[in-house]
Amino acid sequence: MKEILRNYLQTARDVVVWKLDGLSEYDVRRPLVRSGTNLLGIVKHLTFVELGYFGPVFGRPMGQPNLWFEDGVEDNADLFVRADETRETIIGNYRNACETSDATIEALELDTAGTVPWWGDQPVNLHHVLVHVIAETFRHAGHADLAREIVDGSIGYMEDDSNVPEHDIEWWETYRDRVESEASQATN
Numbered sequence: 001m002k003e004i005l006r007n008y009l010q011t012a013r014d015v016v017v018w019k020l021d022g023l024s025e026y027d028v029r030r031p032l033v034r035s036g037t038n039l040l041g042i043v044k045h046l047t048f049v050e051l052g053y054f055g056p057v058f059g060r061p062m063g064q065p066n067l068w069f070e071d072g073v074e075d076n077a078d079l080f081v082r083a084d085e086t087r088e089t090i091i092g093n094y095r096n097a098c099e100t101s102d103a104t105i106e107a108l109e110l111d112t113a114g115t116v117p118w119w120g121d122q123p124v125n126l127h128h129v130l131v132h133v134i135a136e137t138f139r140h141a142g143h144a145d146l147a148r149e150i151v152d153g154s155i156g157y158m159e160d161d162s163n164v165p166e167h168d169i170e171w172w173e174t175y176r177d178r179v180e181s182e183a184s185q186a187t188n
Contacts, residue, residue: 054101
């Protein structure tokens, strides 16, 4: 069971990082919607998700700082990337956090108890936390899917398994127009 859960988590992690491939520095950083969501910011945020849930929740050190627990940090500092932070550093920090999280997952049994202070000290176990972080990571992978489509029209699940029918741009434009037409007709 634990290995299945860890594999799902790894798949979501891989998708989020893959969505950055081939994009310019500007395109991985720029805000794509009113909330400021951006591709590299998603990776940065997920770094702190990993560091938060698989570290202090189980009393384990994570080996790098977590903005969630630092005093005086501005709101949403974990969701955008400053100009002086490199893509390589952000991705490297994420991969390091994931490796450390994997060590926690490997070391503990699924029924190992922990406490999530930001949930009001709610008691949890590793199984609960793993499911939560999988859901959180896939949620942000969905954001990354849409963000990447906004940037350059790319869609798909993974580089070697798109899970999307292969059609040319003309087919997709016709399909989108049909969806728009159906939506318009439904409102009349």
